[in-house]
Amino acid sequence: MSAKAVRIGIGGPVGSGKTRLIECLLPLIHEAGLKPAVITNDLVTLEDAMRVKASGLIEETLVIGVETGACPHTAIREDPSVNIQAADALERDNSLDLILIESGGDNLAATFSSELVDYWIFVIDCAAGDDIPRKRGLGMLQADLLIVNKVDLAPHVGADLNRIRHDVQVNRPQKATIYTNLRSPEGAWEVFDIIKREALFGCAVH
Ligand SMILES: Nc1nc2c(ncn2[C@@H]2O[C@H](COP(=O)(O)OP(=O)(O)OP(=O)(O)O)[C@@H](O)[C@H]2O)c(=O)[nH]1
Secondary structure, eight states: OOSSOEEEEEEEETTSSHHHHHHHHHHHHHHTTOOEEEEEEESSOOHHHHHHHHTTSSOGGGEEEEEOTTOHHHHHTTOTHHHHHHHHHHHHHSOOSEEEEEEEESSSOOOOOTTTOSEEEEEEEGGGOTTTGGGTOHHHHHOSEEEEEOGGGHHHHTOOHHHHHHHHHHHOTTSEEEEOOTTSGGGGHHHHHHHIIIIISSOOOO
C-alpha cells in the first residue's frame, strides 16, 4: 500500500444502504489484512457514527462522526475542509490503508470533491423508483462505482430491474455498476472486488 490511505466516498440518498454497505465491507477489509477507518456525515446527530462504533466491526477510535448542520452536500463538495481535517487526523494517529467517508443526502446530485476522495461510490435504492437512473442525477452519472441496492425488494414494489439496467447502461456505459442485496453480507463481495481492483491496487483514479 502507499503511505497515504486511499479515501473512498460513499454517497447516496437517505436510506439507500450506505451504512449497511460499510457494515458489510469492514469484515472483508479486515480479512484482506487492510486497516480501515470510517467518517460519517450526519445533519445534526452522530447516529451513523454511533451505529458503526456499536457494531463491533471496527475500533471505536477509528470512527469519526462529522455533524454537517443543514447541508451535508457542502461538507463533501463545496467546502470539504471539515472532512479533510477528520481524515488527516485519523491518518496522523494511525497507520491506515483506507478511509471510508459516508455522506447521506436527500437528492441525487450529491457528489464528492476530488480534494476529499480518491474514489467514490454512489448507492441508490432501486425500490425507491425504477426511474432514478433515467433522471440522470449527478451522483449516478459521475460516481466511479454505482451500486443499485435492494434488488431483493424490486419485485415487491413493482420496480423494473431491466429498465434500470438499460438506463444505467445508456447513462454510464464506461463506468462500473453493481446490483446488490446487502441484506446478506455476501452482497458486498463483488463491491469489495471492484474497490480492490479500481481504488486500492489499481492506478490512482483522480
Ligand atoms: N431489503 C433490503 N434492505 C436493505 C438493503 N440494504 C440496506 N437495507 C436496509 O435499509 C435500511 C436503510 O439502510 P442504511 O444502511 O441505514 O441506509 P443509509 O443509506 O445509511 O441511510 P442514512 O444514513 O439515513 O442516509 C436499513 O434498515 C437496512 O437494513 C438491501 O439490499 N435490501
